[in-house]
Amino acid sequence: MNAVVIAVLIMIVLSLLRIHVVIALIVGGITGGLVAGFTLVETIEVFSEGLSSNVTVALSYAMLGAFAVGISYTGLPDAMVKSAIKLVGREQETHRKTMTKVLLLFSIAIIASFSQNLVPVHIAFIPIFIPPLLKVFNELNMDRRATATALTFGLKAPYILIPAGYGLIFHEIIMSNMNESGMAVDMSMVPRAMFLPVLGMLVGLIVAIFISYRKPRDYVNQELTTSEEMANTSFSRPGILVGIVAIITLLVSQVLTKSMVFGALTGLIILYMYFGYLHVIKQLRLSQSEKLLTDGMKMLAFIGFVMISAGGFAEVIRETGHVEQLVASISGWIGHNHGLAALIMLLVGLLITMGIGSSFATIPIIAAIYVPLAAAIGLSPMATIALIGTAGALGDAGSPASDSTLGPTAGLNADGQHHHIWDTCVPTFLHFNIPLIIFGWLAALIL
Structure with a gap:
């Protein structure tokens, strides 16, 4: 029995049975x-x-959870809701509402894409950007599974394809590890090899938005905190302005310092000053703002515990040595059948990354194993890049321990109405991993 296969299967089965993902x-x-x-x-x-x-x-x-809740009480979310109502129309015409949902989902995917290449803040924007939009989603009766799919697409597809920001890091990891393993490749080959797999992800996104999750789904409008003092407080235009300034300051600070912690801290300082000292409403005191921020930390405590537990899980998988054993056990009977070899290699990559939960962390492991195997059966360097890049992306898209799924859940479950496994992991697994296997397999045969 292979320890990697057993560990990953147990983790997935327990999660699907709604056992807490940390357990x-x-x-x-x-x-x-x-x-x-x-x-x-x-x-x-x-x-x-x-x-x-x-x-x-x-x-x-x-800290981002605390910041997200703080932003929700500057008045910015209410302004977004009013804008959405005007956009949808008071009569809520079906056609206009549908078009608004589609436009909003593609906008979210584009914004998430910017977080990988243009403004490389990765998942940090989600707890800030998504919770204030939940009331907008509710107004539009949007199925949050579609939103989770759009977010995960934006978090993954750009860095897989485009060599900028996190994409530059991803492509460099593939290139350097393949060269170290004895197969000469250059950076310009990676985008060409990954075009078809990313095209598969785009197909999955379109299916999710227009077919799988197009029907309305009802949610209950809920506040992000139970603080009565905050709930009964009125808001003003200065509050909205402070919210926008705090968000911009956070993002700029994070990009400059490359630290999510410091970025969140700068944003929180602005909110503390506003809530505690500069707010014109007398009953909103510093002690009450502290309660608000504590509530925000509690909101994302679940995600934090999952991330910490995932680190322990990944370390056990690496230390077992059974990743290499898993590949070695199948390499003997593959022969020179390129189609079968490509399919098996992708499925093995799926198992490895589902367990570790990070495409960046698993590329060195996969490359060290796949390059000699691909060379032995006669696969080209371009086909090998496609297999390694796709295998790294596979499990990351649907893994309960991946930041590409934990990030969307962190934002969409801010009001407790979005399940991490069934509303994020299962939709992203179905709409991205299946197309990735199909298009990654085709790329390996064509290139």
């Missing part, structure tokens, strides 16, 4: 370690060592 990651990781021959104590030690890898990200989410 699923812990149980899956411990089981994988035991199957690999570690003792229980050794497994727990390895798992514990991996917990620290995502602590910074978890802290960033906590």
Whole structure:
């Protein structure tokens, strides 16, 4: 039995059974370690060592959650809701409402794409941008599964295809690891090799928006915090202006310092000054603003714990050594059948990245194994790039432990009406991983 396969399957099955994903990651990781021959104590030690890898990200989410709730009480969300009502129309005509939803979903996908290449803030914008829009989504009866799909598309497709921002890092990782493994490639080859797989993701996005999740879905308008003082407070134009300034300051600070924590801190300082000292409403005091921000941290505590647990799970998978064993066990009977080899390599990549939850982290592992295997069966360098890049992207799109799924959940579940597994992971898995396998397989055969 392969420890990677067992660990990933247990994690996925438990998650689908609505067992909390943190418990699923812990149980899956411990089981994988035991199957690999570690003792229980050794497994727990390895798992514990991996917990620290995502602590910074978890802290960033906590602070961004506080910032998101703070923004929701500057009046900016209410302004968005009023604009949406005007756009939809008071009669809420079906055609106009449908067109508005489609336009909004594609706009979200484009904004998410900018977060990878143009303004490389990655998932940091989601807890700020999405929670204030939830009332807008509710007004339009939008199915949040479509929004999760649009967000994940924007978080993944641009860096897979475009060598800028995070895309430059992704392409450099592929190139350097392939060269180190003995297959000469250059950066210009990566975008060409990844064009078909990304085209598959675009097809999946279109299917999700126009077919799978086009029907209306009802949600209840809820405040992001239970603070009665905040809920009963009126807002003004200065509050909206402060909200916009805080968001811009946060994004600029993050880009300049390359730190989500520092970026969120600068935005929070502006909100603290506004809520605590500059607000014209007397009953809104600093102590009350502290409660608001604490509520925000609680809102994203779930995401933080998942990220930390995922670090431990990934560390166990790496330490087992069964990733290499998994590939070695299938390489013997593949032969020189390029079609079968490409399909098996993609499925193995799916298992590996579903467990580790990061395409960036798994590319070095996949490249070290795939390059000798591809060379042995006669696959071209371009086909090998397509297989490695697609395999890295596969599990990342639908993994419960991936920031490409945790990010959308962080924003869409701000009011507790969006399930991480069934409303984010399953939709993104179905609409991106299936097209990625098909189009990645075609790319490997054509190139």
